[in-house]
Amino acid sequence: MKLNMLRLTLFVFFVSNFMVKAQNKSVLFTVNDVPVYASDFKRVYNKNLDLVKDDSQKDIDNYLDLFIKYKLKIAEARALELDKKTSYIREFGNYKNQLAKNYLNDNKVTDQLVEEAYQRLLTEIDANHILVRIEENASPQDSLSAYKEIQKLRGRVINEGFEAIKQDVHNGRTIFAEQLGYFTAFKMVYPFETAAYNTAVGQWSQPFRTQFGFHVVFVKDKRKNRGDLTVAHIMLTDKDGQQTAQQRIDEIYKRIQQGEAFGALAKQFSEDKSSSSKGGQLNTFSSGQLSSKAFEEVAFGLKNINDVSKPFKSEFGYHIVKLIDKKGIKSFEELEPELKNKIKRDSRSKVINDKRIEALYAKYNVSKTLPNLQPITSILNDNYFKSTWNIPNNFKNETVLVSIKDKPLTYMDFAKFLAKSQRQRQPKIDLNQLVKNNYKVFLESHLKAYQEENLENENEEYAHILGEYRDGLLLFDLMETQIWNVSKQDSVGLQSFYNAHKDNYFHDVRLDAIVASSAEKSMIKKTAKLLSKNTTVDQIKGQLNSDSKINVSFITDTLNVNHQALPKGLDIKTGVSKIFKHNDAYSVVKIIRVLPKTAKTFEESKGNVIADYQAKIEKEWLEKLAKKYTVKINQDTLKQVKDELK
Known part of the structure; x- marks a missing residue:
């Protein structure tokens, strides 16, 4: 019995999941046979639910009507080829590049680096170091030679002491022996910083490499950051x-x-x-x-x-x-945004990039094993180091060198990359090593490019955000060209609309008034008496205020009856009002004149007239779009959507 119940439970679970997945692929409606999926509607509905203040828009049928009108506008924008405008392509491209940066790297790596940087900021390190200087792209032979030299110097400095070694080997060109003083995170390149923080006080580190060469570091002291x-x-x-x-x-x-x-x-x-x-x-x-x-x-x-x-x-x-x-040092929460920005500019960014590349090799199943690069080495010569090398005319090798999923990269692609990457006065190295170094750069640049090109297909959240911006930008251009600019420029239409709807544009009851307020009731009582005697505001200020203290403040203006300075329950008639407790202060109002409800002129109401006229034009325009495009709603899918959303 229990086994049958378990089978039934699992069956229901799998059927339910199948139904949800099927519904996610279900077409809710079409616009001229272009499908709009139920999943898109549900996502937008749920996303905007808390933002909608009008309860009628929370009704699924009403919201569906708005969503259909939105899709009609997008269809019209594409029909007018607004997505092919240079300005649109440029603006959308800029946004896409900016957005992609948030999705190309593993945020976990960044978060770990931020946490590590903050912990290191809490401690200052006093250190000495020895450096054997070597170019970053030095040959393996030169690198090995420099490594052996730093190993030898480490042995000597442990036995002979830092000052003796400094006097003997420091030349400021190829070998450096320096006292660094106290430093903390971000003051040194990241590999050096890491070696220092991982070395105990009183100890020399093992040799390590930075962009400057091979180092060893001696940690003299560690102390709490002094801020x-x-x-x-x-x-x-x-x-x-x-x-x-x-x-x-x-x-x-x-x-x-x-x-x-x-x-x-x-x-x-x-x-x-x-x-x-x-x-x-x-x-x-x-x-x-x-x-x-x-x-x-x-x-x-x-x-x-x-x-x-x-x-x-x-x-x-x-x-x-x-x-x-x-x-002192700020809290982690206060410093986190600043640390993230620093990491993007710091040598730590290489760690983030290396992790990304490592993940892309695995994701796209690309081998790190070097292919046969001899066809490329054979066409290179020393002109490359002078930035004058050209691909030989007889080199037509379109053989696939490596593939990133469905994208093949040929020997000719690599040759073109080398031709573009030449730079003047680069140090001369063995051509075989040059090709190996550049192949790595070539392949990894294409791995990143492939990820960027396919990010919309690989990351659902990115695709949704990008799609919303794409459509939003189209919608803005469409509304600007079809509605907003048209209505603003149609002076005759605006005037006619105003003439036909004058009753909608009026000044509510207004008051020519003086409003006095004070934190002290006694001051407002004195103010009320003076206002009753027709004492001017300047005279009252002179009697009740001084250079060192303002006891009473005034507003003298023509105010709408709903103005925030006017207390509720104010008797709308000329004269001095009673004293009110209003907005955590005491107030009194002297009404000089009551201005009745009056019609606004065209100029006074122009902003509202334009908005209302635009709404009229948009309504008529949408009616035309509804006739131009055929919309078919799948009622079965709509019922499923309603059941789920309710």
């Missing part, structure tokens, strides 16, 4: 004279202690011309950004806003520093 500082300073440098810079800076410090303004003294005495005119204020900085470690240590040592340091000496002279502002 951002804004400071002002007064700086003096030693000059010939009776007083030394130290004596002068001590005198200035005493004047600060006596209560003189730091900014004024900076303007008078500071020899840092870039900041003295601003009262000594420097741009906000974080650890490692300034070239003076001594200055940073004093600045970050100030605890409270407006604290002033004692005079001290740096590499640049004598200073006094004042703390203007001190901020």
Whole structure:
């Protein structure tokens, strides 16, 4: 019994799923035999349900009527070939390229990099490094040689110490041995940053490669990020004279202690011309950004806003520093958008690109094994390195080199790619290696291009958004050419429409009035008495307000009876009203004149006339479209849709 019940349950489940899938492919209606699917209608209906304020539009039949009219307009736009306009193609292409960026990469990879970057921002690292410089596209032999050299230097620096190695090998051209000071995320290229954060304090990393060459890094210290500082300073440098810079800076410090303004003294005495005119204020900085470690240590040592340091000496002279502002690291939620933008511009973007390429190789089942590239190597020569190489006239090789699903790429395609990718003054390398390097770039560029070309077929969400924008852009152009511009330019038609519908355009009852408001009831009572005595607004302000305090504010204007400043229950008659509690304040109104309901002139009502005239033209135009295009509704599918949506 239980087994039969299980079979029945599974049967119902599979039938239900089959019915849903079948309905998703079901045609709800056609426009001149062009199908519109039930799934499209349901998706748009559900998407817009919460946005619709008019309950009548939530009715499925009413909404279907609107949807059909929308599809009639799109059909007309295509019939008029608005989708072939240069301006349309350009604008749609720009949007498509921008939208595609959000769907081409794996967002999980970006999210992981953002989280990692934030965690690293919380910690500052003080490090030394040694670099063996080598070109990014160096030959395998040169790369191996550089790797062996950095391995040897790592062994030496562990045994001999950093300073000894620095003095012996640092030449600033091919080998660098440098003290880096403190840094945090985004201050170094990503592979270097990663190696530093993954190395323990007091340890040398294993050799690693960046775009600059092979490195090893020594982590001297790790500490909590000290945040951002804004400071002002007064700086003096030693000059010939009776007083030394130290004596002068001590005198200035005493004047600060006596209560003189730091900014004024900076303007008078500071020899840092870039900041003295601003009262000594420097741009906000974080650890490692300034070239003076001594200055940073004093600045970050100030605890409270407006604290002033004692005079001290740096590499640049004598200073006094004042703390203007001190901020810690923002929360992850606050920094997340900024981090995402930084990652797009940072060397981390290569990680995102590499993950994308790796996924595309698998997705399209493309082998990473190199094909026979000899036909290409055989037609290359040293002219390539001078950017003067041309494909030989007798090279007509259309043999398929590699395929990305249904797209074959030939030897000729690769040859054309090489011809276009030439650049002057590129370093000369072995031609076999050149072809291998460029084949990888050629294939991966085509993998990305193929994904972009087929994204609409591969990603349903992207296809829906793109389709909505495509139709929305067409609809805008159609309405502009068929309705909006026509109605605005038809001055005779607008005037005739106004004459026929004058009763629809009028001024409601209005008041020439003075409205006074105050937080204090006593002030409004005084104001009411003064208004009753015909005291002017300026005179009342003079009596009740002062330069230091505004007790009463006024509106003097012609106001609609529904104006927000007028209290509910106001008796519409001339004179001074009673006192009201309105909008969390006390108000009194003096009505000088009541203006009755009057007809608006054509100019006064022109905006409303144009809108109403456009609605009339659109209604008549839609009636013509309904006759021009044949719409057939599948009633069985409509019933299924109604049952599901209800």
